[in-house]
Amino acid sequence: xxxxxxxxxxxxxxxxxxxxxxxxxxxxxxxxxxxxxxxxxxxxxxxxxxxxxxxxxxxxxxxxxxxxxxxxxxxxxxxxxxxxxxxxxxxxxxxxxxxxxxxxxxxxxxxxxxxxxxxxxxxxxxxxxxxxxxxxxxxxxxxxxxxxxxxxxxxxxxxxxxxxxxxxxxxxxxxxxxxxxxxxxxxxxxxxxxxxxxxxxxxxxxxxxxxxxxxxxxxxxxxxxxxx
Numbered sequence: 001x002x003x004x005x006x007x008x009x010x011x012x013x014x015x016x017x018x019x020x021x022x023x024x025x026x027x028x029x030x031x032x033x034x035x036x037x038x039x040x041x042x043x044x045x046x047x048x049x050x051x052x053x054x055x056x057x058x059x060x061x062x063x064x065x066x067x068x069x070x071x072x073x074x075x076x077x078x079x080x081x082x083x084x085x086x087x088x089x090x091x092x093x094x095x096x097x098x099x100x101x102x103x104x105x106x107x108x109x110x111x112x113x114x115x116x117x118x119x120x121x122x123x124x125x126x127x128x129x130x131x132x133x134x135x136x137x138x139x140x141x142x143x144x145x146x147x148x149x150x151x152x153x154x155x156x157x158x159x160x161x162x163x164x165x166x167x168x169x170x171x172x173x174x175x176x177x178x179x180x181x182x183x184x185x186x187x188x189x190x191x192x193x194x195x196x197x198x199x200x201x202x203x204x205x206x207x208x209x210x211x212x213x214x215x216x217x218x219x220x221x222x223x224x225x226x227x228x
Contacts (some may be wrong), residue, residue: 026122032148041211042210045214046211050102050105053099057094060092060094061093063087066150067083067147068084068085070084070149077160079159080157083148084145087146089147097131101124101128104127114218118216126209138172140173140176144166
């Protein structure tokens with residue numbers, strides 16, 4: 001009887017171990033499915049960003065064409081030449097920045113560990129924020145050569161006919177840049193962390209926030225699973 005009971009206990013133990021392994025495999029499969037869905041969410045979340053960079057490239061090309069048309073026009077003045085070259089350089093930088101963004105997005109390896117994907121996404125967010133701020137803030141001053149180039153296409157020289165507008169516009173742009181810098185530093189004070197996070201999210205963009213949220217959710221689940 002003792003041997004029979006030991007055999008029954010061994011069989012029961014083996015059955016429990018088999019059931020435990022089966023449940024573990026099912027849980028693993030379920031987690032992999034959830035992970036795949038979250039990664040798809042992160043990937044799809046970047047789709048609007050792809051279109052945004054394509055639009056930026058198109059706008060950059062148009063600005064380059066405007067700049068070239070201004071600085072290469074017959075009878076141009078030195079002021080129109082400088083305005084055209086300024087727009088030309090800005091347009092090229094906008095195209096290069098968008099190309100870099102597309103390159104970073106295409107290099108994200110969604111088959112890699114989540115920590116590695118998060119690092120790649122962080123690099124993408126950093127470049128997007130810095131390039132977006134640089135290209136956007138430039139318009140505090142860039143609108144002046146933009147107007148000068150447009151007028152130059154019609155044969156007018158804004159700097160010669162209305163130099164005060166150019167001076168005031170440039171001075172106003174410098175003041176605007178200074179105020180933007182001051183507000184950025186003011187918002188980074190420890191007592192205004194909520195405002196700083198809001199501004200950071202605004203600069204980052206909705207697409208990158210969605211992708212980051214999906215990856216963070218995966219990482220939290222992995223850490224909880226590793227801790228159990």
